[in-house]
Amino acid sequence: MKLAPLVGIALAAAPVAADPLRLRADALATTASPAGLLVLEADGALRSGMSAEAVVWMAGDRTSGEGASGDVLVIAVQAQTKTGFARGKVGRFVSSLGALRPVHVDGGALRLRLPKRFDAEVFAGMPVSPAGFIDGRSWDWIAGGRVARRLGDYGSVGVGYAQRRDAGRLATEELGLDAGAAIDKRHDLGARLAYDLVTPGLAEVGVSASRRTGGVRTELYARHRSPSHLLPATSLFSVIGDVPSQRAGTVITWRAAPRLDLIADLAARRVDDEYGEELVGRARLRLDPRGASVVGGELRRSGGGLSAWTGVRALARIALPHAFAIATELELVIPDEDRGRGGVWPWGLVATTWERSDWQAAVAVEASASPEYRHRIDALFQLSRRWSVK
Amino acid sequence: MKRAVGALLCVALVACAGILGLTRPASTQFPHRAHVIAGVTCTKCHQGVEAGGPGLHLPDDASCLTCHAKPHDTRSCLGCHVPPGRIEALVEAKQHLIFDHAKHLKGEAQGNCMRCHVGVADGDARMRPVMATCFKCHGEAQSARKCDGCHKDLAEDGSLPQSHLAHDGNWVRDHGMRAASSGDLCETCHKQSFCADCHGQTVPTLTSRRRLADPFSASAHRAGFSARHSLEARADPGACATCHQPDKCIACHTAKQVAGDTRATPHPRGWVGLTSAENLHGREARRDPAACASCHGGAGEKLCVQCHAVGGVGGTPHPPGWSSRQPLSAMPCRLCHPIGAR
Structure with a gap:
């Protein structure tokens, strides 16, 4: 019942809409639990420069015995000035500021475009927790800001800061540096760095640069991450040390033929004193000019100690007459070490879908064997409907 | 033996060429440049374009026959002299974009089509202007990220950027690195629900993202992820x-x-x-x-x-040397x- 006012607010926006108001309802039922999930989504422009968006969900799980549950994922009103000088939003949304980690908040955000190609962004609010939207909660808050200088058409260099308190206690204090730019038509790069200020140390660093020549795109990337610095400082596990992991590699995407894409992702990683390889090869072939029917395959090798495994995957989507399609995905994972979890973990899904104008329906069967289940078969039913209201 | 293998490979390649979409582009590319050099004005073939309106303003066979008196074939001219899929792409662009030729020809372009269709001078491969050409005059739309001046509904039509920030390679893994400095650019196409689907704390995944119809859609938790997580x-x-x-x-x-x-x-x-x-x-x-x-x-x-x-x-x-501000x-x-x- 706590959702009723929010659904009311979302629906009340309908008569005010000048531009199309979009509504969408998605229902998913599975035999796994058995469980059902209903998602209602609405968005539209209230007037020029002002828009609103809301997503609410309701779920029922017969096995949990808790009855129906539901919550709001997004409910936000956004507004911007005619020239784009200022842009703000209030409500429940995901705030993402430069290199700082994205955070789901109930609050507000404001972005200003300043002279000399400078931008300033601030946000503040209460971090969202699954059961804490309307129920009583302790005084948690998060606030942050970022100042950036735009480079060229699409790039910028920025510095951000955020602080989070859980029940009044300092949980996160982070400094982020980010940079990205399209150097020219063929080259672009991106980099981010997050520094933990509570337990001083690097939380995350990433660099990526790519070059595009003809049908080939080559990307080089490297990343460093310290898991202990990603935990809230209020967690006991944030005090047991700092063993970072690193990964570096290259991704090559090649349009080998007009309908054939080949992707190779070759990387090496280090975790503590353990080294491993991460190799992925992927191919995708469109069977018609518009890509309505596609077949693909993937090979993957993830090496290094107890977590090593090899996998193969086959995918296909075949368009059929009368707006029907068949989609299938098969995966086979072979861990290097059995350890009593089974030597092969197969997974497969076969779906029949139908899509016409604003309706979409799908029926699927999912089968798998895993460390958790010796064998398991589930059926899934999905129904979607979209409306556009002028 | 080598000849037989070679011949077999050739046959296999030819058989695969159709599947891979390999065609001879030169034979189907319309020679715009040659027509311009010959003094044929744009509006002679693209009749009615200066008045704008909803049509595609493509030449029909009759307009071709005013000059090409002896067609070598009975089929429609555009059926062969336009690369496959080009007209469909034009129809799609018309559906998703807000654009009026009449307004542009009367304005900055002053009747000069090549002011925007610069591809005519370069050759014939790419006739539709790229976005950078639009921004030469509409720079303020770019800086203010006001996409809705041209794009009817960017969030819904599923367009992907073609150059930088192209969503290829391993975009799910790398998007954070790329989006860090371009958050406002991401927001021009992606609604909040798109971000909240993964970064939101109140629901494991949205039903709409469980694309049973499209096993190729990007996701952090693909296929049998629950087994190998x-x-x-x-x-x-x-x-x-x-x-x-x-x-x-x-x-x-x-x-x-x-x-x-x-x-x-x-x-x-x-x-x-x-x-x-x-x-x-x-x-x-x-x-x-x-x-x-x-x-x-x-x-x-x-x-x-x-x-x-x-x-x-x-x-x-x-660990040794550990410190905290707490x-x-x-x-x-x-x-x-x-x-x-x-």
């Missing part, structure tokens, strides 16, 4: 914590009896013991503390404190450091 997490420590709160795992782990107040344990032998060789848990916890916190967070931390509190048999869990009276320090103990 422990391998993935171990190979990339901290990866889960970049999106998920550590306590997000415990409900599922408790239900599956791999954590909480159950006898089942996911830990191997020698996890906790009296000698260092039997104490695997310390090393593993340092590698990925978030994995421990996913089950032993909150009240579960007391399990650790039993041995690792000041004076306890487990000794200090801190006072001892704050969480989590006070769990192990009672008032007065250091």
Whole structure:
């Protein structure tokens, strides 16, 4: 019942809409639990420069015995000035500021475009927790800001800061540096760095640069991450040390033929004193000019100690007459070490879908064997409907 | 033998050429440049374009026959002299874009089509202007990220950028690195629900994102991820914590009896013991503390404190040189450091 006012607010926006108001309802039922999930989504422009968006969900799980549950994922009103000088939003949304980690908040955000190609962004609010939207909660808050200088058409260099308190206690204090730019038509790069200020140390660093020549795109990337610095400082596990992991590699995407894409992702990683390889090869072939029917395959090798495994995957989507399609995905994972979890973990899904104008329906069967289940078969039913209201 | 293999390969290549979409572009490319050099004006073929309107303003056979008196074929001219898919792309562009030729020809272009269709001068491969050409005059729309001046509904039509920020390679993994400095650009296409689907804390995944019809759609948790998630997490420590709160795992782990107040344990032998060789848990916890916190967070931390509190048999869990700005009276320090103990 706590959702009723929010659904009311979302629906009340309908008569005010000048531009199309979009509504969408998605229902998913599975035999796994058995469980059902209903998602209602609405968005539209209230007037020029002002828009609103809301997503609410309701779920029922017969096995949990808790009855129906539901919550709001997004409910936000956004507004911007005619020239784009200022842009703000209030409500429940995901705030993402430069290199700082994205955070789901109930609050507000404001972005200003300043002279000399400078931008300033601030946000503040209460971090969202699954059961804490309307129920009583302790005084948690998060606030942050970022100042950036735009480079060229699409790039910028920025510095951000955020602080989070859980029940009044300092949980996160982070400094982020980010940079990205399209150097020219063929080259672009991106980099981010997050520094933990509570337990001083690097939380995350990433660099990526790519070059595009003809049908080939080559990307080089490297990343460093310290898991202990990603935990809230209020967690006991944030005090047991700092063993970072690193990964570096290259991704090559090649349009080998007009309908054939080949992707190779070759990387090496280090975790503590353990080294491993991460190799992925992927191919995708469109069977018609518009890509309505596609077949693909993937090979993957993830090496290094107890977590090593090899996998193969086959995918296909075949368009059929009368707006029907068949989609299938098969995966086979072979861990290097059995350890009593089974030597092969197969997974497969076969779906029949139908899509016409604003309706979409799908029926699927999912089968798998895993460390958790010796064998398991589930059926899934999905129904979607979209409306556009002028 | 070599000849036979070679011939077989040639036959196979020819057979595959159709499937791979290999065609001879030169034969189907319309020679715009040659027509311009011959003095044919744009509006002679694209009749009515100066008046604007909803049509595509493509030449029909009759307009071609005003000059080409002897067609070599009875088929429609555009059926062969336009690359496959080009007209469909034009129809799609017309559906998704707000554009009026009449307004542009009367305005800055002053009747000069080549002001925007610069491809005519370069050759004939790309006739439709790229966005950078639009921004030569509409620079303010770019700086203000006002896409709705040209794009009817960017969030819905599914357009992808073609050059930088192209969503190829391993975009799910790399998007954070690329989006860090271009957040406002991302917002021009992606609604909040798109970000909240993964980064939101109140629902595991949106039904709309469970694309049963499209197994090729990008996702962080593809196919049999639930079976291999422990391998993935171990190979990339901290990866889960970049999106998920550590306590997000415990409900599922408790239900599956791999954590909480159950006898089942996911830990191997020698996890906790009296000698260092039997104490695997310390090393593993340092590698990925978030994995421990996913089950032993909150009240579960007391399990650790039993041995690792000041004076306890487990000794200090801190590494040499460890420091924090937290006072001892704050969480989590006070769990192990009672008032007065250091």
